[in-house]
Amino acid sequence: xxxxxxxxxxxxxxxxxxxxxxxxxxxxxxxxxxxxxxxxxxxxxxxxxxxxxxxxxxxxxxxxxxxxxxxxxxxxxxxxxxxxxxxxxxxxxxxxxxxxxxxxxxxxxxxxxxxxxxxxxxxxxxxxxxxxxxxxxxxxxxxxxxxxxxxxxxxxxxxxxxxxxxxxxxxxxxxxxxxxxxxxxxxxxxxxxxxxxxxxxxxxxxxxxxxxxxxxxxxxxxxxxxxxxxxxxxxxxxxxxxxxxxxxxxxxxxxxxxxxxxxxxxxxxxxxxxxxxxxxxxxxxxxxxxxxxxxxxxxxxxxxxxxxxxxxxxxxxxxxxxxxxxxxxxxxxxxxxxxxxxxxxxxxxxxxxxxxxxxxxxxxxxxxxxxxxxxxxxxxxxxxxxxxxxxxxxxxxxxxxxxxxxxxxxxxxxxxxxxxxxxxxxxxxxxxxxxxxxxxxxxxxxxxxxxxxxxxxxxxxxxxxxxxxxxxxxxxxxxxxxxx
Numbered sequence: 422x423x424x425x426x427x428x429x430x431x432x433x434x435x436x437x438x439x440x441x442x443x444x445x446x447x448x449x450x451x452x453x454x455x456x457x458x459x460x461x462x463x464x465x466x467x468x469x470x471x472x473x474x475x476x477x478x479x480x481x482x483x484x485x486x487x488x489x490x491x492x493x494x495x496x497x498x499x500x501x502x503x504x505x506x507x508x509x510x511x512x513x514x515x516x517x518x519x520x521x522x523x524x525x526x527x528x529x530x531x532x533x534x535x536x537x538x539x540x541x542x543x544x545x546x547x548x549x550x551x552x553x554x555x556x557x558x559x560x561x562x563x564x565x566x567x568x569x570x571x572x573x574x575x576x577x578x579x580x581x582x583x584x585x586x587x588x589x590x591x592x593x594x595x596x597x598x599x600x601x602x603x604x605x606x607x608x609x610x611x612x613x614x615x616x617x618x619x620x621x622x623x624x625x626x627x628x629x630x631x632x633x634x635x636x637x638x639x640x641x642x643x644x645x646x647x648x649x650x651x652x653x654x655x656x657x658x659x660x661x662x663x664x665x666x667x668x669x670x671x672x673x674x675x676x677x678x679x680x681x682x683x684x685x686x687x688x689x690x691x692x693x694x695x696x697x698x699x700x701x702x703x704x705x706x707x708x709x710x711x712x713x714x715x716x717x718x719x720x721x722x723x724x725x726x727x728x729x730x731x732x733x734x735x736x737x738x739x740x741x742x743x744x745x746x747x748x749x750x751x752x753x754x755x756x757x758x759x760x761x762x763x764x765x766x767x768x769x770x771x772x773x774x775x776x777x778x779x780x781x782x783x784x785x786x787x788x789x790x791x792x793x794x795x796x797x798x799x800x801x802x803x804x805x806x807x808x809x810x811x812x813x814x815x816x817x818x819x820x821x822x823x824x825x826x827x828x829x830x831x832x833x834x835x836x837x838x839x840x841x842x843x844x845x846x847x848x849x850x851x852x853x854x855x856x857x858x859x860x861x862x863x864x865x866x867x868x869x870x871x872x873x874x875x876x877x878x879x880x881x882x883x884x885x886x887x888x889x890x891x892x893x894x895x896x897x898x899x900x901x902x903x904x905x
Contacts, residue, residue, distance in 0.1 A: 427513050432463045432607055434631060435614050436470065437477035438624025443632075444469050449604060454520040454751045455741040455786045461518075463607050465632040468640065474599050474628040475646045478570040481597035481625025486567045490544040490595070497541035497592050499620035501534035507616065508534075511581065515609045516742035519580055520750040520787070521705050523742060526581075532869075533585035533613070536885070539869035540593030543890050547594065560901045565894040567595035568672060569648030572641040574634075574662065575602050576654045577753055578708040578809075580609035583653045586873075586884045588617065588627065594893035596649065599628045601637045605754060634658075642666055649893060652676070653710075656807075656832075656878050674882030674892050676874055678807040679710045679835030682828035684818075684850065685726060686841040687719035694840045695729045698813075701838075701864040703737060703749050703791050707811035708757065711836035711858065711866055715804060716815040717824045723817035727795045730815060731777035734791035739782055752787040752810060761789050761810045764803045768814075773797035778811070805831055821849065829855045835875035836866045857883075 432451065433440040442448075442464040451461040466474070485493070504511070512526035521529075552561035573587040584600055591598040602610035614629045630637060641647055642665045650666045651674040652659055659677040666673045685694055701713050718726045742750035752758055758781060765779045778792030792812040797803050803814045818824040828837065837856035841847055847861050857875040858866040867873050872883035883889045 427510070429460050429514060429517055430608050430611065432461045432611065434464060434466060434470065435611070435618065435627070435629040436474045437628065438618070441470075443467055447632075451518060451605065451607060452754075453517055454753050455743070455788075457785060457787075461608070463604055463631055466630040466637060471630060471632075471637065471640050474630055475570070475641070475644050477625035477628055478597040478599050479625075479646045481623060481627075482567070482570045484623050485592075485597055485626045486595040488595070490547065490593075493544060493592065493595065494541040496621045497537050497544070497589065500589075500616050500622070501537040501541070503616040503620055504530055504534045504537070504613070507612065511609065511612045513743070514612060515580060515606070516750065518608055519577060519606045520742050520753050522747050522750050523745060525705060526742070529579060529582045533582050536585050536589040536869040537592075540589040540890065543887060544593035544595070546887070547890060547894060558902055562899045562901065564897045564899060565891065566897060568893050568895050569596060570646050571596050571598040571649040571651060571893065572638075572647045573598055573600045574638055574650075574652045574654065575600060575610065577603035577606040578705060578710070580606035581613050584610040584613055586653075586889075587651050588613065589869075590884065590889050590893050592617075592622065592626070594890055596893050597626045597628075599630060599641060599647075601630050601632070601634070601641070604631050604634070607631055638662055639665060642671065643669060645669075647671065650674075651882075651884075659880060672892070674874070674884060674889075675880035676710070676882070676884060677835070677878065677880035678809075678833060679712070679875060679879050680715060680805075680807045680831050680833040681711055681713050681836045681838060681856075682854070683713045683716045683837075684824050684828060684839040684841075684854075685716065685718040685722070686839070686843070686846060687721045688842045689840045691722050691725050692729060695726060695733060697864060699730060699733045699737075702813045703734070703811050706749050706752050706789070707813075708753060708809055710807075710809075712809075713838050713864065714808060714813060715828070716813055717818045717828060718815055720817040720819055723815065727776055727793065727815045730813065731793045734777040734793050734813075737791045739788055739790065741786070749791060749811065752789055755787055757810050758787050758789060760808070761792070761812060764806075764808055764810075764812060765792065767802040768794050768797045771798045771801045773801060773803075773814075776815070799827060799830065807833065821846065825853045829853075832878040833875070834877035835879035836860070838864060
């Protein structure tokens, strides 16, 4: 059953088909970022609880992998159906614990349902191949098989979408999974897992745990039962988990931080691009790994772009995400407020200008004004470090080569965006920008059918698309002959 409408649910873990609390009674507060009120107590898993989850995942894997893709598909599709039915209630939960506005929460669930639907069908198309043999009587076959039990670690910024990517792919590939979702936004993932259980996913195939992140991740990754690690989060944590996985020779998907460049050329309709860019920038209060952040605007339209961008930012209504009139909610936690204050101080210190925002709203709730910086130096923090908040930096460029050099100068390589009417420029951008995903004249980089991921410090491996499915599978070559 779904949780009671318009009520924050009792927080629990899900192990071997049972909702439960930690065996040692440890827990932590969950806080509403709009009011700073404690809204729930989250149980932590003990080592005994993690051992139960691991044993369940091992049994669940044997059960789930032995179902054909045709048998798995209707169960996975049912998850999507349940998510759509429960979307308003899950959106309430998400907005309460994470802060984003209700329409964004609803959109997150709707798109999440699409991921389950897509993987339900793509699992049927996990094709191998036949290789022409070198001799008569030999058959050479390449098979793909589920990799095994998966350990998944997901962040707070998309508390339903990020778990859904990992759950849908694991289930589509025939794997079992243990998710350690964010302790700051636990109920959204809990409701997704509830939909999995109610759709008929067998006990042990999907498990959900919480705890001290470093302790849980190390314990799960070191277990010989886990054969795949998938993580979405910060670069420093991703590197630590990748190192742990490498010690155990386990395959990884690492979707890490980004600092997306946006190249705006002088042949576009400036006002239209500003409107599109602002919508993307301030979505989820800028707490998006693919958020457009560093705006490189041709010098001939830089001043106009900055002025219109600042005016639009100043007119965004910031408030409680549960208020249907709010256009942007609070930041998710006080750490992000501190980061925004630090970035703003650094821009001012280095001679950049604050064209809009640049300060906290009130003293209760983690609200920050949508912020636009102008002419921040290339070595400023906002231009070199992922801000992960509602701040954009707009700087001018003179020519294509300069823009590409500056866009590629950071350690990140997740998403990039560009706006131009020139087909020639668009083709050169596709070849030149060092990113894993590029959107030209739009902001869509993560539909379920597309491979999502980055290069450089933004990670490796892909989620989504046929490429993402295959990363949850092993490749086996079989050469079969016969003896007369």
